[in-house]
Amino acid sequence: MIKAVIIGFSHMHCNEIALYISEEPNTELVGIADVKSDLEPIHAYTYTPAWNLENVRKNYCSNYYGDYREMLDELKPDIA
Numbered sequence: 673m674i675k676a677v678i679i680g681f682s683h684m685h686c687n688e689i690a691l692y693i694s695e696e697p698n699t700e701l702v703g704i705a706d707v708k709s710d711l712e713p714i715h716a717y718t719y720t721p722a723w724n725l726e727n728v729r730k731n732y733c734s735n736y737y738g739d740y741r742e743m744l745d746e747l748k749p750d751i752a
Contacts, residue, residue, distance in 0.1 A: 673698060673699070673700055674696075674698055674699040674700070674750045674751060675700060675702045675747060675748070675749045675750050675751075676693050676699055676700065676701050676702065676749055676750065676751045676752070677701070677702060677703040677704065677705070677740075677743060677744070677747060677749040677751075677752045678690060678701065678703075678704045678705075678728065678733075678752070679704075679705050679706075679707065679740045679743075679752055680705075680706060680707045680740075681704075681706050681721045681722075681724040681725040681728065682707075682709070682721045682724075683724075684719040684724060686724050686728060687719075687724055687727055687728060690704075690728045690731070690732040690733065691732070693732070694732050701732050701733040702733070702735060702747050702749060703733065703735045703736075703737055703743045703746075703747045703749065704725070704728055704729060704733050704735065704736050704737070704743075705736065705737040705738070705739065705740035705742075705743045706721065706725050706740075707740065709721065
């Protein structure tokens with residue numbers, strides 16, 4: 673089994689990546705983490721970083737890490 677993680681949710685394609693991973697029988701999305709931004713988050717709109725993160729968290733992987741380095745160290749994924 674290939675262990676995958678997603679780091680960063682600023683681009684809408686992270687949603688497609690999570691979907692593709694979920695459709696691969698030999699791949700599992702084991703963790704997700706966002707990268708801190710200096711910009712004020714906008715929560716009300718589709719495909720904003722906050723929306724992307726919540727969508728992936730809700731539909732594909734609830735194992736969220738506040739620090740991507742901690743996630744990588746703990747999960748030791750095959751691909752990020």
